[in-house]
Amino acid sequence: MPALEHMNQILHILFVFLPFLWALGTLPPPDALFLWAMEQVLEFGLGGSSMSTHLRLLVMFIMSAGTAIASYFIPSTVGVVLFMTGFGFLLSLNLSDMGHKIGTKSKDLPSGPEKHFSWKECLFYIIILVLALLETSLLHHFAGFSQISKSSSQAIVGYGLMILLIILWILREIQSVYIIGIFRNPFYPKDVQTVTVFFEKQTRLMKIGIVRRILLTLVSPFAMIAFLSLDSSLQGLHSVSVCIGFTRAFRMVWQNTENALLETVIVSTVHLISSTDIWWNRSLDTGIRLLLVGIIRDRLIQFVSKLQFAVTVLLTSWTEKKQRRKTTATLCILNIVFSPFVLVIIVFSTLLSSPLLPLFTLPVFLVGFPRPIQSWPGAAGTTACVCADTVYYYQMVPRLTAVLQTAMAAGSLGLLLPGSHYLGRFQDRLIWIMILECGYTYCSINIKGLELQETSCHTAEARRVDEVFEDAFEQEYTRVCSLNEHFGNVLTPCTVLPVKLYSDARNVLSGIIDSHENLKEFKGDLIKVLVWILVQYCSKRPGMKENVHNAENKGKAPLILPALNTSPPPKSPEDIDSLNSETFNDWSDDNIFDDEPTIKKVIEEEHQLKDLPGTNLFIPGSVESQRVGDHSTGTVPENDLYKAVLLGYPAVDKGKQEDMPYIPLMEFSCSHSHLVCLPAEWRTTCMPSSKMKEMSSLFPEDWYQFVLRQLECYHSEEKASNVLEEIAKDKVLKDFYVHTVMTCYFSLFGIDNMAPSPGHILRVYSGVLPWSVALDWLTEKPELFQLAVKAFRYTLKLMIDKASLGPIEDFRELIKYLEEYERDWYIGLVSDEKWKEAILQEKPYLFSLGYDSNMPRPALEISRVNRNLWSQI
Numbered sequence: 047m048p049a050l051e052h053m054n055q056i057l058h059i060l061f062v063f064l065p066f067l068w069a070l071g072t073l074p075p076p077d078a079l080f081l082w083a084m085e086q087v088l089e090f091g092l093g094g095s096s097m098s099t100h101l102r103l104l105v106m107f108i109m110s111a112g113t114a115i116a117s118y119f120i121p122s123t124v125g126v127v128l129f130m131t132g133f134g135f136l137l138s139l140n141l142s143d144m145g146h147k148i149g150t151k152s153k154d155l156p157s158g159p160e161k162h163f164s165w166k167e168c169l170f171y172i173i174i175l176v177l178a179l180l181e182t183s184l185l186h187h188f189a190g191f192s193q194i195s196k197s198s199s200q201a202i203v204g205y206g207l208m209i210l211l212i213i214l215w216i217l218r219e220i221q222s223v224y225i226i227g228i229f230r231n232p233f234y235p236k237d238v239q240t241v242t243v244f245f246e247k248q249t250r251l252m253k254i255g256i257v258r259r260i261l262l263t264l265v266s267p268f269a270m271i272a273f274l275s276l277d278s279s280l281q282g283l284h285s286v287s288v289c290i291g292f293t294r295a296f297r298m299v300w301q302n303t304e305n306a307l308l309e310t311v312i313v314s315t316v317h318l319i320s321s322t323d324i325w326w327n328r329s330l331d332t333g334i335r336l337l338l339v340g341i342i343r344d345r346l347i348q349f350v351s352k353l354q355f356a357v358t359v360l361l362t363s364w365t366e367k368k369q370r371r372k373t374t375a376t377l378c379i380l381n382i383v384f385s386p387f388v389l390v391i392i393v394f395s396t397l398l399s400s401p402l403l404p405l406f407t408l409p410v411f412l413v414g415f416p417r418p419i420q421s422w423p424g425a426a427g428t429t430a431c432v433c434a435d436t437v438y439y440y441q442m443v444p445r446l447t448a449v450l451q452t453a454m455a456a457g458s459l460g461l462l463l464p465g466s467h468y469l470g471r472f473q474d475r476l477i478w479i480m481i482l483e484c485g486y487t488y489c490s491i492n493i494k495g496l497e498l499q500e501t502s503c504h505t506a507e508a509r510r511v512d513e514v515f516e517d518a519f520e521q522e523y524t525r526v527c528s529l530n531e532h533f534g535n536v537l538t539p540c541t542v543l544p545v546k547l548y549s550d551a552r553n554v555l556s557g558i559i560d561s562h563e564n565l566k567e568f569k570g571d572l573i574k575v576l577v578w579i580l581v582q583y584c585s586k587r588p589g590m591k592e593n594v595h596n597a598e599n600k601g602k603a604p605l606i607l608p609a610l611n612t613s614p615p616p617k618s619p620e621d622i623d624s625l626n627s628e629t630f631n632d633w634s635d636d637n638i639f640d641d642e643p644t645i646k647k648v649i650e651e652e653h654q655l656k657d658l659p660g661t662n663l664f665i666p667g668s669v670e671s672q673r674v675g676d677h678s679t680g681t682v683p684e685n686d687l688y689k690a691v692l693l694g695y696p697a698v699d700k701g702k703q704e705d706m707p708y709i710p711l712m713e714f715s716c717s718h719s720h721l722v723c724l725p726a727e728w729r730t731t732c733m734p735s736s737k738m739k740e741m742s743s744l745f746p747e748d749w750y751q752f753v754l755r756q757l758e759c760y761h762s763e764e765k766a767s768n769v770l771e772e773i774a775k776d777k778v779l780k781d782f783y784v785h786t787v788m789t790c791y792f793s794l795f796g797i798d799n800m801a802p803s804p805g806h807i808l809r810v811y812s813g814v815l816p817w818s819v820a821l822d823w824l825t826e827k828p829e830l831f832q833l834a835v836k837a838f839r840y841t842l843k844l845m846i847d848k849a850s851l852g853p854i855e856d857f858r859e860l861i862k863y864l865e866e867y868e869r870d871w872y873i874g875l876v877s878d879e880k881w882k883e884a885i886l887q888e889k890p891y892l893f894s895l896g897y898d899s900n901m902p903r904p905a906l907e908i909s910r911v912n913r914n915l916w917s918q919i
Contacts (some may be wrong), residue, residue, distance in 0.1 A: 085419065086399065125184050200277060208311050217255070232527055252456060264514060267300055287333070288331055291334040513532075514719070571841050575844065
């Protein structure tokens with residue numbers, strides 16, 4: 047056979063070049079070649095889309111090929127049209143459980159189960175399918191078939207498709223910041239920093255996007271089905287070309303509506319303006335014409351993109367100093383001289399749909415081996431690196447996916463094609479979004495978080511990205527239609543998306559944490575915060591419900607649990623992981639901070655503290671805190687005990703007996719006091735009675751009574767006020783609180799009444815308490831230990847707020863501050879597990895304290911992480 051003889055000659059020539067292609071890396075491995083071939087046939091021969099996984103690709107290829115083969119054996123023309131229309135619609139839906147479906151509104155975390163169709167979506171798809179089948183069967187059965195001409199019914203539908211294509215293109219370009227990537231869109235909001243103005247103008251654009259969505263989802267597919275159903279080529283059944291071409295055409299109508307509309311308009315236009323005697327119109331049916339136009343469209347877009355890439359590499363290798371080498375000038379000259387050969391390489395890469403590879407980033411181009419778009423070995427996200435910043439991306443992904451749904455539907459991100467990449471930017475975070483798979487009303491995407499500028503190169507790249515975004519979204523334009531200053535850049539800004547995510551607030555707070563006045567007020571505020579936290583804890587601890595029930599049976603007026611926090615406190619300590627994970631070998635203020643209570647800089651940051659953990663920070667003279675079981679114990683070397691100058695145990699003269707412990711052994715004067723009483727194990731004592739009586743004068747009795755009177759009751763307000771008044775006047779209950787509060791106070795500060803230093807605040811905030819007589823007593827009670835450190839952290843936040851916002855006027859305002867901390871803040875360490883849980887629960891504010899040794903002078907770092915609204919793509 048002549049065909050086999052010609053093939054034999056071509057293969058003999060090809061085999062000669064196989065070793066050369068193998069050496070250059072152009073020959074693909076068998077698995078990549080097999081998957082690439084299936085993807086190309088599925089996309090261009092069967093009208094499908096590249097799939098997000100290899101398994102989906104194999105299953106979809108078999109189903110699509112089976113549909114094309116089955117259509118060949120159907121004898122009736124109406125049956126063929128109905129079969130192609132029905133299966134084309136069904137195969138374009140995301141019927142499996144894999145991938146993410148744009149259009150599903152869910153607040154589940156990304157690790158949750160895949161999204162399924164709801165009953166509303168199923169009803170919508172059933173209605174669309176029924177209408178499509180009715181339209182196809184009626185038009186094909188009753189309309190007369192004739193060759194397409196300027197007056198035929200198919201030509202009239204073609205004119206309508208042309209108008210529809212122009213309208214959709216205009217509506218899509220209006221949604222983006224740049225029209226065709228060159229001209230500034232006059233309809234796009236000029237100032238994205240003003241939130242109210244931006245949302246007002248964005249709402250108007252969204253209304254236009256809704257119109258575009260309706261035209262694209264409902265009008266365009268039915269118009270194209272009408273065009274295909276009226277084609278005379280469907281009369282020629284039992285033809286392989288008709289079955290393959292029209293199976294693809296009826297599938298593309300739903301799978302990729304915008305590209306199918308463009309291809310249909312091109313075929314209709316060429317047929318109308320050309321002669322019927324040419325080969326294109328005479329030898330090819332409409333389905334094969336659409337197939338060829340689709341291949342040409344894809345390869346032409348790839349050729350332009352790769353040509354632009356080659357020119358960019360060639361120019362930047364000379365203009366960028368860091369890329370310029372000694373051989374750059376020679377390579378540029380060689381590329382210009384051998385430009386025809388370079389064009390051949392680009393064309394060859396385009397025909398194979400394989401990557402164009404610059405050798406060692408030099409302007410020396412090679413053809414990579416053909417591979418599928420989904421080229422990583424496994425499911426997306428399985429090879430992700432987990433670090434301290436992962437949780438921020440984890441919280442962001444569900445909300446980002448929801449706003450991407452709206453942006454994609456409106457056309458803000460341009461034409462959605464599998465393999466397209468988008469870069470998102472917010473402060474020091476970068477996200478990489480890749481389109482994996484597209485279909486009817488769904489789009490499967492992969493979102494990757496990028497590392498946060500670990501090196502100088504990454505910082506320079508991120509700065510360049512910021513420049514492009516700033517010129518697009520933050521620069522004020524005086525002219526109506528300005529030009530894109532970064533035209534030709536690989537980055538073309540698309541839009542700004544409002545996303546709720548965490549932002550980093552860093553500020554220098556000199557004069558707050560090192561102020562004598564603030565530190566003196568800190569000690570008094572700490573006692574008040576301790577009282578408030580202990581009263582809140584005792585009034586809602588797990589055993590309180592039983593006590594309330596017993597009091598009701600006795601006819602008493604029981605107290606209701608406060609409405610501050612509806613959930614009961616956890617059995618384990620709140621911050622047990624973070625507080626016991628910080629280990630310091632020695633404890634002293636002299637190594638980090640001078641005895642002078644002055645600090646040059648106090649800044650705010652968000653991320654993992656580099657020098658805070660005890661394994662990295664060595665402070666001579668401290669107690670080594672270790673975790674044993676559920677308790678934290680202190681092991682003190684013999685020599686180190688003599689170094690604990692400030693917080694040492696008071697010396698006892700020889701022959702002099704120590705004061706007896708102070709233990710109140712009286713009963714409550716109010717029958718309701720047990721409802722807010724401290725646990726029995728907390729009422730033990732470790733302090734000398736003389737020292738306890740001396741320091742009890744610091745206890746704020748008026749504040750204690752005010753906190754108790756704020757509790758709510760079950761019964762009428764008259765009885766409630768009486769009950770609360772009795773509880774507040776119970777001296778025995780007050781003595782218990784005085785004893786526990788002051789013992790915790792001694793554990794946090796020591797017995798002497800000196801103002802704390804910034805270094806002391808840092809270590810206690812981190813859960814490393816100085817050695818004192820009360821330390822062992824406190825560490826044996828893990829819950830009380832966590833509450834004491836929590837009160838210390840709240841007090842530090844209160845000190846900063848008072849210095850920034852002004853003094854607190856009365857007790858009610860102080861309670862509002864504390865309730866806000868409890869409700870809207872997580873105040874702890876970045877290394878806490880609770881910190882990550884707070885992020886996933888979307889606590890409005892996060893606060894942390896750390897230490898940075900890289901500052902010019904040792905300084906404290908105060909972290910406050912707020913939720914913000916912006917992300918640029």
